[in-house]
Amino acid sequence: MKQEKNFSIARLFLKVLQGALIGLGAVLPGISGGVLCVVFGVYKTIMEFLSEPFKNFKTHVPKLIPIGIGGVIGFLGVANLLSFLLDKYPAPSVCVFIGLISGMLPSLFREAGQQGRSKSSYISMVVAMIFIFALLIGLKVLSVEIEPNFVWYLFCGFSLALSVIAPGMSFSTLLMPLGLYEPFVGGIGSMDFSVLIPGGIGALATVILFAKAVNMLFDKFYSVAFHAIIGIVIAATIMIIPFASFTVSVGGCIVNIICLVAGIVAALMLDKFNQKYAVE
Numbered sequence: 088m089k090q091e092k093n094f095s096i097a098r099l100f101l102k103v104l105q106g107a108l109i110g111l112g113a114v115l116p117g118i119s120g121g122v123l124c125v126v127f128g129v130y131k132t133i134m135e136f137l138s139e140p141f142k143n144f145k146t147h148v149p150k151l152i153p154i155g156i157g158g159v160i161g162f163l164g165v166a167n168l169l170s171f172l173l174d175k176y177p178a179p180s181v182c183v184f185i186g187l188i189s190g191m192l193p194s195l196f197r198e199a200g201q202q203g204r205s206k207s208s209y210i211s212m213v214v215a216m217i218f219i220f221a222l223l224i225g226l227k228v229l230s231v232e233i234e235p236n237f238v239w240y241l242f243c244g245f246s247l248a249l250s251v252i253a254p255g256m257s258f259s260t261l262l263m264p265l266g267l268y269e270p271f272v273g274g275i276g277s278m279d280f281s282v283l284i285p286g287g288i289g290a291l292a293t294v295i296l297f298a299k300a301v302n303m304l305f306d307k308f309y310s311v312a313f314h315a316i317i318g319i320v321i322a323a324t325i326m327i328i329p330f331a332s333f334t335v336s337v338g339g340c341i342v343n344i345i346c347l348v349a350g351i352v353a354a355l356m357l358d359k360f361n362q363k364y365a366v367e
Contacts, residue, residue, distance in 0.1 A: 099153055101357075102153035102154055102157065103153045103154075103156055103157035103160070104157060105123075105127040105129070105154060105157060106153060106154035106155060106156060106157020106158040106159075106160070106161065107157040107158070107160045107161035108123055108127075108157075108161060108187075109123045109124055109127065109129075109154065109157070109158050109161065110157065110158035110159065110160065110161025110162035110163075111161040111162070112161075112184070113158070113161075113162055113247065113250060113251070113258070114161075114162050114272060120250050120251050120258075121250050121251045121252065121253055122188060122319075122320050122323060122324070123188075124251060125195060125316055125320060126187070126188055126191040126195065126320075126354075127191075128194075128198070129150075129151070129154055130316075131305060132147055132150055132151060133151065133154075133251070134252070134298060134301055134302045134305065135147060135302055136148070136151060137252075137294050137298035137299075137302075138298045138299035138301070138302035138303075139299070139302075163275075163276070177329065177332075178329040178332035178339065178342075178343050179342050179343055179346040180346075181327055181328075181329055182329070182343045182344075182346035182347040182350065183346045183347075183349060183350040184327070184350065185324055185327065185328060185347060185350060186346065186347040186348060186349060186350020186351040186352075186353070186354065187350040187351075187353060187354045188320065188324050188350075188354070189324065189347075189350070189351055189354070190350060190351035190352065190353065190354025190355045190357075190358070191354045191357070191358060192317070192320070192321070193358070194358045195313075195316075195317055195320065196317060198313065199310065199313035199314050199316075199317055200310070201309075202309045202310050203310060204310055204314070205310060205311075207310075207311050208310045208311055208313075208314040209314065211311045211312070211314050211315040211318065212314040212315060212317055212318035213318060214315070214318070215314075215315040215316070215317075215318030215319045215322070216318040216319070216321055216322040217322075218322075219318070219319050219322035219323055219326075220322050220325075220326070223322070223323070223326045224326075233265050233266060233267070235266075235267055235270045235271070237281075237285045238285075239265075239267055240267075240271065240274075240281075240282055240285035240286050240289070241285045241286070241288060241289040241292075242267070242289060243258070243262060243267055243271040243282075243285075243286050243289065244285060244286035244287060244288060244289025244290035244291075244292075244293070245289040245290070245292070245293045246258040246262055246289075247286065247289075247290050248289070248290040248291075248293035248294050248297075249293055249297075252293065252294070252297050252298060252301055253301075253319070270282070271286065274286075329343070
């Protein structure tokens with residue numbers, strides 16, 4: 088009995104930690120909160136709740152509470168610490184995230200095949216990869232800065248919600264080329280209502296318009312949709328690899344590799360834990 092209680096506490100702590108990482112992924116440049124939702128196996132639960140919140144309130148909210156608590160901690164609290172690490176040690180920090188995502192790819196592929204695979208599944212994965220590569224490369228090429236205002240903060244809220252609904256879409260990737268990332272995140276951190284109100288409206292409108300459609304897509308085309316997400320995850324992960332940092336020095340390259348391996352090992356251990364103590 089005591090052992091079961093310890094496992095329950097461990098799982099609760101694990102869920103809060105996963106939520107914190109999702110919150111961090113939502114705010115940190117180059118990382119997608121949606122990708123981490125998929126990586127940690129909570130994406131479908133979140134989408135089901137967002138698409139039908141009243142119907143799924145009793146069944147889904149208890150599962151999502153620790154994730155939500157961790158998400159708030161990660162987004163508003165620990166984000167400052169990791170932002171510091173990304174500023175001082177950008178390549179090693181990103182390599183940890185890349186390792187974490189890479190280490191969870193086998194479990195994602197396993198989950199994607201739960202209802203079988205078809206030729207269409209692999210086609211959707213390749214098409215999604217090509218689309219994300221083209222989109223993210225295009226955003227990097229077209230660096231146009233604009234003056235933030237109410238309308239553009241609506242767009243920021245849209246981008247933030249989209250980064251959860253569409254895994255692989257980091258809202259920072261959309262906002263940084265436009266010069267909106269720093270004022271938006273700064274406004275959230277300082278509780279500036281001129282930023283929070285339009286951002287919240289944009290995020291809520293996006294959830295209302297897209298969450299139900301995405302959930303229906305999974306219900307009717309599970310394998311095709313999930314393989315497309317894997318394609319998005321792979322492309323988005325490749326796009327944040329700090330290739331240049333591996334060529335600066337031998338020492339830096341070794342540190343990056345160690346961080347990468349550490350992330351992979353942590354992800355594999357996490358997946359093993361989830362499989363061993365999975366609770367329906």
